[in-house]
Amino acid sequence: MMHVPLNDDVSRFTHALLFNMLPDAIVRDAQRRLLDLFGVAAAGTSTRMSALAREHALDCFAAGRTPARMLFDGRRVSVAGAAFAGAATIDSFDGHDGHALTKGHAGVTALPALLAMTERVPGISGREFIVQTVLGYEIGTRAGMALHATSREYHTSGAWNAIAAAAIASRAMKLDLATTRHALGIAEYHGPRSDMMRCIDHPTMLKDGSSWGALAGISAALLASRGFTGAPATTVERDAPALWSDLGERWFILEQYVKPYPVCRWAHAAIAAALAVRAQDGFDEMNIARVEVQTFHQAARLWSAVPRTTEEAQYGLLFPVAAALLHGRVDAETIGDLGLADPSLHALLPRIVTREPAAFNAAFPAERWARVIVDLHDGRRLDSGAIQASGDPERPMTPADERAKFRVLTGARFGDAFAHALEAAVDALAEPDARAAPLCELVLTASPFNEHADAEFAEAQATTS
Structure with a gap:
């Protein structure tokens, strides 16, 4: 059998990426992506799909020894279960960003994976939160393009954004390079290679498979941390080397589209x-x-x-x-x-x-x-x-329009005061001494909207300040 050379460049990049390596435009764009995802997630909490996924996580992905709170819910499940529920919530309201050549979405899994891991490994800085966001987009987008380039089937996003979740979790747990390679390999192997066009022809709550991608990716890193083996991830290490050769030089987070309408x-x-x-x-x-x-x-x-x-x-x-x-x-x-x-x-x-x-x-x-x-x-x-349509990098929504989208979606669900506080928390992440904890507390304790949401949020803030 012919020997095919493999490399661990992606594993190295996963741990080597630093905030001071990010151009200012990348930092700003990461914050824009986060705001957009939080707005979509807020709207998603109103869907039956989100409610069912969160109840399923509560029953089937129990908290165990390292509990994590679910996005815009607050109840505790396992870390993998929290990532699953968060991705399902975002996926349930089809307003989240994506990349044309992946024909899918990286952020829908990257953010819930990151939030879940802040529960397992608390105390990260705001700047590290931004770094891990960028990492998810860079790994996830390339993994999606690599899979499309090497497979005749059109798989859902969960097939490849699982690798992004595994990379985020590997970095959060400070896994060594060999263990990170196994985490990425496990995630690639178990990511849901489901048929996207089936859900186009027969639309259901299956959506884009991202909830299962998040579950597989987090599970992969946790398994690898225990010694479970699974390297290599061939779409990362072998099949499309040109897509990985410019890590840290070309930033795919800048090439995402943003949706002005909550449909495909x-x-x-x-x-x-x-x-x-x-x-x-x-x-x-x-x-x-x-x-x-x-x-x-x-x-x-x-x-x-x-x-x-x-x-x-x-x-x-x-x-x-x-x-x-x-x-x-x-x-x-x-x-x-x-x-x-x-x-x-x-x-x-x-x-x-x-x-x-x-x-x-x-x-x-x-x-x-x-x-x-x-x-x-x-x-x-x-x-x-x-x-x-507008929203592509060549025809972008204005920053003002993106913020208006976030405010409308978040305010409609949780009240304008909460939306303002969340927006400020995201904006503060890049400050030198900022911690991620204030943001995480906001989004991991929020309860569903009611007509008294603004007053209740103000009272809660006064109590905790």
Whole structure:
């Protein structure tokens, strides 16, 4: 058998990365990613998927000897269980960031893994919290691209973001290089190599497999720390060396997209095109006769019938396009109970058709294009032209828009005072003497929103200050 050389560069990078190695732009972007993920997680706590995952963690992933609190819940489970529940909560509300070439998400697992490990290894600084966030994105994004480059199947994000979770846990526990290699190998082997397009064709709470990726990644590092073997992670050490050769030079955290709408990223270009049509002179939502959505094949595969669940709405194409045309927005209300029951959206869906231009298919996944053409009953035709969505690195959301997204999502669930305190805690992480504990206490003790949330939060802060 031919000998294939392996290397441990990723294991070395996992432990060698320091805050003073991070350019200022990387630090700022890590804080932006954290705010976005916390906002999405706050919204996710309202979903049935999140509630079920947290109850499952409580029953099946008991706290044991090293308990960890669940994100925006506070109840104690195992470290792996807390990571599982946190990733499920973020994944349940499809508004989190991602990378075009991974066709998936790193942060959804990196943040819950990091929070869970701060419970097992407390006392880290704010700057170390930022370093581990960056580490999760750099390892996770490359692992996703490497898996897509070397596998014919399209796996869910959990298949590769498990490696990011294992890297974060290995660093937190200060595992040696050999043990870290085993942790990454175990995570790669047991990461859920589930079929993403199955969940596109049949949207359910399975989502992107990230909860199981978080569970596998944390479990991998804990097993390796006990002496369990599993090296090598071949997508890390062997199969795509060019993707790992620029660690510490090219920063993939800067190349993530941020979602303006809480639905599958593949639908965003069509939503943007629909909003462009709506903004044209002469548009009349009551006068729509026919809508043609031109987009790439994977987007056209998204759910096309009237959605019965938020999962079908989040993994839909025609439904969010209808909402953009009729209401001028696609937001949490759209994919919630009120939107699902909206008769005007139901009535428009049969008048929407899809088409797949060859040029749009050829551009995917690096670029996601769409075009919407609306025929009105009076004979006029409105055309968006070919459009890509905002949120990509080339067409970023502004920092102000990103913060507004966080404030709306977090404030709606936990109150404006809590949202302000959490925003300030994230902003303070890069200060020289900052600790991560104030942030962790906020997000690991929060209870579900009620109409007295602001008053109750202020009272709790006064009691603990």
